[in-house]
Amino acid sequence: MLKIGDKKLINGWAFYDWANSVYSLVISTAVFPLYYAGITNDKVISFLGIEWEHPDTLYSYTLSFSFLVVAFMSPILSAIADYTGNKKKFLKIFCTIGAVSVMSLYFFEGIDTVWIGIVFTFFASIGFWSSVVFYNSYLPEVAHPEDQDRVSAKGFIFGYIGSIILLMINLIMILFYEMFGITEAFASRISFVMVGLWWIGFAQVTFKVLPNNTFNKKPEKDYIWKGFRELKIVWNEIKELPTLKGFLTAFFLLSIGVQTIILLAAIFGSTELGLSVTSLIITILLIQFVAIFGAMIFSRISKKQGNFKALKITIFIWILVCFCAFMLHKDMPNVAAYFYALGGLLGLVLGAIQSLTRSTYSKLLPDTEDHATYFSFYDVTEKIAIVLGTFVYGFLYSLTGSMQWSVLCLALFFVASFVILSLLKNTKHVH
Secondary structure: OOOOOOHHHHHHHHHHHHHHHHHHHHHHHHHHHHHHHHHHOOOOEEEOOEEEOOHHHHHHHHHHHHHHHHHHHHHHHHHHHHHHOOHHHHHHHHHHHHHHHHHHHHHOOOHHHHHHHHHHHHHHHHHHHHHHHHHHOOHHHHOOHHHHHHHHHHHHHHHHHHHHHHHHHHHHHHHOHHHHOOOHHHHHHHHHHHHHHHHHHHHHHHHHHOOOOOOOOOOOOOHHHHHHHHHHHHHHHHHOOHHHHHHHHHHHHHHHHHHHHHHHHHHHHHHHOOOOHHHHHHHHHHHHHHHHHHHHHHHHHHHHHOHHHHHHHHHHHHHHHHHHHHHOOOOOOOHHHHHHHHHHHHHHHHHHHHHHHHHHHHHHOOOOOOHHHHHHHHHHHHHHHHHHHHHHHHHHHHHHOOHHHHHHHHHHHHHHHHHHHHHOOOOOOOO
16 A cells, blocks of 8 residues: 555546536536537427426526535445545445436437436536545545645646546537537537546545545444444534635635535626637636646745745635626627637636645544545535535526626635635634
């Protein structure tokens, strides 16, 4: 078994980001939402005996429901995984569920098979987000505290590079489908299969090097109830750790902003600003590309200035992004150029804030063997934030008829997060 801090172990762990980030980019952000919108646009669809006049609503409800399921399920499964020492097994199970579900989206061919798109969107989301809980929880077991910012950033950098490569291949197929002798829709469906194969294929590198049962746990038979007890123990420990509890609150508030912007940036660009699909794809690629450098730059800033200070700089830039987006409107000359600039600014802090929050949380953990259970609380915080953020965004949009007020409201969550981070006391590893 490779020891903590081993370069091979660190690279193998970070490679899971390379494997699974294609889901975030191709399925959650770029290709699948556009494919779904193309098939369901201006159509009434039937699902679960209900007629849906706005298919986009059904899609967003499906994702919200999947986040709620993960939020409910992951603490229980994580506690069982910690108690039995079987983290790797859970990581493999959810990776497989996610990858197979993504490949199954191939069978979503038209309006008659929308149910396939919805059902497998749900299971792919559960597979992805649940596997990330167990993956993140390995960070304290692969890197020493002083290296965790750099290692966490390395994972995100691998993820951004891998997902850009596959998205470029997919876009070439979709944009130049005639060259390949196929239809545009078929090119999209092939890309879903490629995402699933990429995810499960490259994940094998991670599975090969990650240890299982690091602390040599020998579970008793009634391990499910023991898992619940483990959950309660960790919850009580968190309540006694003011800095960790405060950080989770700040993380919850900033996640409302970050995750909502990630999920709805493309919709804002197309609906509010009237941008073309090409402009949106360029922006998405620009964000991913700049995020690579953002993660690198801020991991160095955190090493010199400390995690809290580096995080506060990123939050300040996120507030700036919200205000700039509020100022944009479709009648502005060169609105696409402004949107690209905003995308570049967003990219700078996107990789940085995701990487830093993960490593900061890892550094704040007490000396414990229950890493998966602790990280499940981190994950639940993020999932509930997504559900609340998308609801607030949608509610304000329906009230005002403009997404600009929704974006401005998100800035308030970032401000609250900044204030709470400013009040937190420094610890040994986080200063």
